[in-house]
Amino acid sequence: MAPTACFNCKEARAVIIRPKNRHKLCRACFIKIFETEVHETIIGTNLFFPGERVAIGASGGKDSTVLAAVLKTLNERYDYGLDLCLLSIDEGIRGYRDDSLETVKRNAVQYDMPLDILGYSELYGWTMDQVVEQVGKKGNCTYCGVFRRQALDRGAARLGIRHVVTGHNADDVAETVMMNLLRGDLPRLSRGTSIVTGSDASDIKRSKPLKYAYEKEIVLYAHHRQLDYFTTECIYSPEAFRGSARTLIKDLEKIRPSSILDIVKSGEDMAALVPVEAQTIKHCERCNYISSQRICKACTLLDGLNRNRPKTAIEVGVGMEDEESSSTLMRQMERAQLSAT
Numbered sequence: 001m002a003p004t005a006c007f008n009c010k011e012a013r014a015v016i017i018r019p020k021n022r023h024k025l026c027r028a029c030f031i032k033i034f035e036t037e038v039h040e041t042i043i044g045t046n047l048f049f050p051g052e053r054v055a056i057g058a059s060g061g062k063d064s065t066v067l068a069a070v071l072k073t074l075n076e077r078y079d080y081g082l083d084l085c086l087l088s089i090d091e092g093i094r095g096y097r098d099d100s101l102e103t104v105k106r107n108a109v110q111y112d113m114p115l116d117i118l119g120y121s122e123l124y125g126w127t128m129d130q131v132v133e134q135v136g137k138k139g140n141c142t143y144c145g146v147f148r149r150q151a152l153d154r155g156a157a158r159l160g161i162r163h164v165v166t167g168h169n170a171d172d173v174a175e176t177v178m179m180n181l182l183r184g185d186l187p188r189l190s191r192g193t194s195i196v197t198g199s200d201a202s203d204i205k206r207s208k209p210l211k212y213a214y215e216k217e218i219v220l221y222a223h224h225r226q227l228d229y230f231t232t233e234c235i236y237s238p239e240a241f242r243g244s245a246r247t248l249i250k251d252l253e254k255i256r257p258s259s260i261l262d263i264v265k266s267g268e269d270m271a272a273l274v275p276v277e278a279q280t281i282k283h284c285e286r287c288n289y290i291s292s293q294r295i296c297k298a299c300t301l302l303d304g305l306n307r308n309r310p311k312t313a314i315e316v317g318v319g320m321e322d323e324e325s326s327s328t329l330m331r332q333m334e335r336a337q338l339s340a341t
């Protein structure tokens with residue numbers, strides 16, 4: 001059978017069927033189209049300004065590695081004038097994060113970007129290995145997610161950088177939309193859907209330039225550009241609810257490839273219906289980090305850990321009465337504040 005010509009250039013041999021729309025493309029056209037779509041997202045949302053310093057949340061995985069590679073390419077091609085660096089959080093997971101950080105260190109050399117690494121143990125006095133030892137594998141993702149979010153902000157602040165980009169892709173956003181829809185949590189759905197998060201209350205902006213990129217296309221891009229990335233899954237169990245949402249979306253994608261972007265679009269439309277008051281953000285009374293509650297989730301979780309009481313109900317914002325753990329936590333958060341300034 002004669003080789004199929006590329007749908008785009010009509011000349012080279014097609015080697016890829018694009019998951020997004022089933023177009024048959026050659027390698028060069030796929031790479032160019034993928035990059036152009038990310039560029040259009042960046043331009044269409046005014047994501048950056050010339051001269052901006054931007055930290056790329058780098059885990060060594062496919063998404064953040066592709067993000068770093070694409071941003072470097074686009075920054076040079078379109079002259080964005082960005083000052084890019086890599087920022088990695090070491091959660092303290094032996095046999096997983098220590099290995100993936102080796103990949104990030106190589107990426108720093110490959111992309112000629114400075115790399116800064118900040119650890120949970122330094123910030124919170126706990127590694128994830130220690131957290132799991134105390135709370136068990138079930139539910140540990142909650143701790144890790146809450147701590148990482150704050151750690152990225154604090155890492156950026158330490159570098160004097162006010163914009164952190166992450167490798168969250170369209171599949172991740174679609175999962176978040178589904179999960180929050182099923183929870184009936186529209187304010188959270190709204191925050192998770194937005195390309196930029198952060199608010200006037202926080203001076204660190206966070207964004208997801210790969211928000212409209214399919215996970216499968218990210219893998220294809222990494223493969224065809226022969227990027228150096230880490231493929232091992234976290235050794236601790238993934239969040240069960242997100243896993244179910246993921247399976248549901250993957251099943252929908254098989255029947256209807258546009259499902260992922262359709263869910264993202266529906267999420268954006270629903271987010272527009274959320275009243276502004278519901279998104280009001282305050283500061284944690286203890287560590288000053290942005291929080292919708294009096295005490296932020298990280299402080300609440302740390303309080304529970306420090307009191308050897310792992311099953312903390314973070315959703316209801318448990319207060320902290322214990323004097324001793326309060327002062328331990330204060331010391332930890334003060335240390336974090338100091339290193340963040």
Ligand SMILES: Nc1ncnc2c1ncn2[C@@H]1O[C@H](COP(=O)(O)OP(=O)(O)OP(=O)(O)O)[C@@H](O)[C@H]1O
Pocket residue numbers: 056057058059060061062063064065087088089090091148165166167168
């Ligand atoms: N340890 C970390 N240090 C810095 N950034 C991180 C870290 N872990 C996650 N991130 C950021 O958050 C994004 C989403 O991470 P998550 O673990 O949910 O997804 P992922 O699909 O595994 O991402 P990746 O393929 O980049 O590892 C990553 O793309 C990255 O930008």
